Amino acid sequence: MLLAKNKWLSLGALALAIAAPLHGFATEQKSVAVTAIVEHPALDAVRDGVRAVLAEAGYEEGRNLKWQYQSAQGNTGTAAQIARKYIGDRPDAIVAIGTPSAQAVVAASKSVPLVFSAVTDPVGAQLTPSWEASGTNVTGASDKLELERQIDLIKRILPEAKRVGIVYNPGEANSAVVVKELKELLPRHGLTLVEAAAPRSVDVGSAARSLVGKVDVIYSNTDNNVVSAYEALVKVGNDTRTPLIASDTGSVERGAIAALGVDYLDLGKQTGRIVVRILEGEQPGSIAPQTSENLELFLNAGAARKQGVTLSSELLESATKVIE
Structure with missing residues (x-):
């Protein structure tokens, strides 16, 4: 009798072990599709931050989360193709990293939840009508910076310095708005x-060379073409x-x-939240777009020496991180 009882207990435990994950999979499975306009350290950090927060919240790839990621490699046509593919998949949420990728998703759907990230001006990019909760399928986290503080850092x-150069892609909405604001603020x-x-990543080096002798400093915003080819700017x-x-x-x-910039891993975690x-039931249109207040000052003492600049002790002491 004891053997029979143990046998039935064992079979019952096995049945529960099999049924439990199947039940969880059926009721908790979620799908998140991530698209980025290009791969570079800042945008990659956003992606990794989103993924980390999902894991912390219990969404595990292969168990109760379907995770997709694709980069458009800097091509807006490819971004549009990725957006259409994702819309067809009908995920629970699309995360679009970078303005062109977010614009591609908005153009493709007015219903699938979209969470943008690393977008400087979602209003100017026509992703949302304002910085208030939109009532649409769109919300997100912006990397918009207060340009007065950027100018203060330059000074x-x-x-x-009297002349500030900028290399940027005129076709990227977040860069165009920064240039417009700088034209008003700098004077x-x-x-x-x-x-x-x-206009392309391969143009960054030649564009930078065209500024030599005409400017006292080159300032770069979060233009995706420039950041993806930043080594070309550094060489110049x-x-x-x-x-x-x-x-x-x-x-x-x-x-x-x-x-003086956003911690992009932190921005990714903010986006992930x-x-x-x-995923837990809120509508994107009820969530107002957010910005990050967590700015950090990074300095590179070695780069300063190569580029003929002496950093003050006061500036060095105020930095979050100093690279030698």
């Missing part, structure tokens, strides 16, 4: 803006002793002198 590092600080267009800066100041802290590790809210 702290180069107090004698108030005794500075002028000199532009150089780089080092070869011609033209100081480089960025808004992306990852660019400091790659050769810019300084950046929005995705979790949607």
Whole structure:
């Protein structure tokens, strides 16, 4: 009798062990599709931050989460193809990293939940009508920076500077809005803006060279073409002793002198928390777009020496991270 009883207990436990995961899979399975306009350290950090928060919330790939990721490799046509493919898959949420990818998803669907990230100006990019909860299928986390603080950083590092150069892609909405705002703000600080267009990543080096001798410093925003090819900008800066100041802290590790910017892993986690809210039942249109207040100052002392700049002890002491 004892043997028979143990046999039935064992069979019952086995049945429960089999049924439990099947039940969980059937009722909890979620799908998140991630698209990025290009791969570079900042955007990759956003993706990794989203994934980390989903894992912390109990969404495990292969168990109760279907995770997709594709990069458009800087091509807006490819971004549109990825968006259409994802819309056809009908995921629980699409995460679009970078303005062109977010615009591609918005153009393809007005119903599938979209969470944008690393978008400088979602209103200017026509992703949302305002910074309030939109009532649409779109929300997200922006990397918008207060440009007054960026100008202050330039003046702290180069107090004698008069001409600020910028290399950017005129076709990228987040870059176009930054250039427009800089044109208005810089003259108030005794500075002028000199532009150089780089419609493709391969144009970044030649655009930077066109600024040599015309500017005292080159400032780079979070333009995806520029950030993905930042080494080309660094080569020009080092070869011609033209100081480089960025808004992306990852660019400091790659050769810019300084950046006061968003922690993109943190921005990814912020984005991930929005995705979790949607997976748990909230509508994207009820969640107002967010910005990050977590700014960090990164300095590169070695790059400063190569580009002919001396960093003050006060500036060095105020930095979050100093790279030698």
